[in-house]
Amino acid sequence: MTTEAEKFDKFGAEWWDPKGKLFSLHMINPLRFDYFAEKAGDLKGKLVIDIGCGGGLLAEKFASAGAIVTGIDLSPVAIDTAKKHAAETGVEVDYIISSPSGISKENIEKFDIVICAEVLEHVDDLRGFLADTLAMLKHGGLFFFGTINKTLKARLLALFVAEDILKLLPKGTHDYSRFIRPSELVRVLAENGVEAEEIKGLSYDPLRLEFRITGDTSVNYLGWAKKLLD
Numbered sequence: 001m002t003t004e005a006e007k008f009d010k011f012g013a014e015w016w017d018p019k020g021k022l023f024s025l026h027m028i029n030p031l032r033f034d035y036f037a038e039k040a041g042d043l044k045g046k047l048v049i050d051i052g053c054g055g056g057l058l059a060e061k062f063a064s065a066g067a068i069v070t071g072i073d074l075s076p077v078a079i080d081t082a083k084k085h086a087a088e089t090g091v092e093v094d095y096i097i098s099s100p101s102g103i104s105k106e107n108i109e110k111f112d113i114v115i116c117a118e119v120l121e122h123v124d125d126l127r128g129f130l131a132d133t134l135a136m137l138k139h140g141g142l143f144f145f146g147t148i149n150k151t152l153k154a155r156l157l158a159l160f161v162a163e164d165i166l167k168l169l170p171k172g173t174h175d176y177s178r179f180i181r182p183s184e185l186v187r188v189l190a191e192n193g194v195e196a197e198e199i200k201g202l203s204y205d206p207l208r209l210e211f212r213i214t215g216d217t218s219v220n221y222l223g224w225a226k227k228l229l230d
Helices: 012-016 023-040 057-064 076-089 100-107 126-134 152-165 182-191
Strands: 047-051 068-073 093-097 111-117 137-148 194-205 210-214 220-227
Touching (some): 012 076, 023 057, 023 137, 023 194, 023 210, 047 057, 057 093, 057 111, 068 076, 068 100, 076 093, 100 126, 111 126, 126 182, 137 194, 182 194, 182 220
Parallel strands (some): 047 068, 047 111, 068 093
Antiparallel strands (some): 137 220, 194 210, 194 220
């Protein structure tokens, strides 16, 4: 049985091909970065960790904006691709093959910003994963997230239409049983002393062939939260 991390081993250099199998990530990357950056304010010198960074699309954006970025992923192929691309572009990111549980103990309350974008729907234990992840966030720090809602509409659009019809992602990328309702995510964040500030929809417009940030969270959504001060 293929693990969630192994699903992404096969992409290799395609992580950075805007016309490849992961082209939909290239479509949403500017949107999600601009949204997160607006909430973060000045990124210069901020300590940022991108959990499940893949080939480094979002990590490089933050690093290029002046942040000090660590990117972690369980896929050795993705991390190797990310390192090679960063070397080619001259962008400095510290890439590590690891899960949050593998590095959280030595990084307790270290980061100003923790990112989990398009990764939460791939984890086996959401509560455990977020407990380890959010432990690395400083008090007053920001948590940025993006994932897929657990609705019938999401099952139709994010699986059948996106993977089978429009080919926005390779077939088998997602598993409906792992999708997460916003209410569930908000509850788990609160259990870890993190308060959700905003949740927005990331909607695909089939007429314009583009994604937009909207008020419709029924399929894809993103948002930000803040770790409460002591």
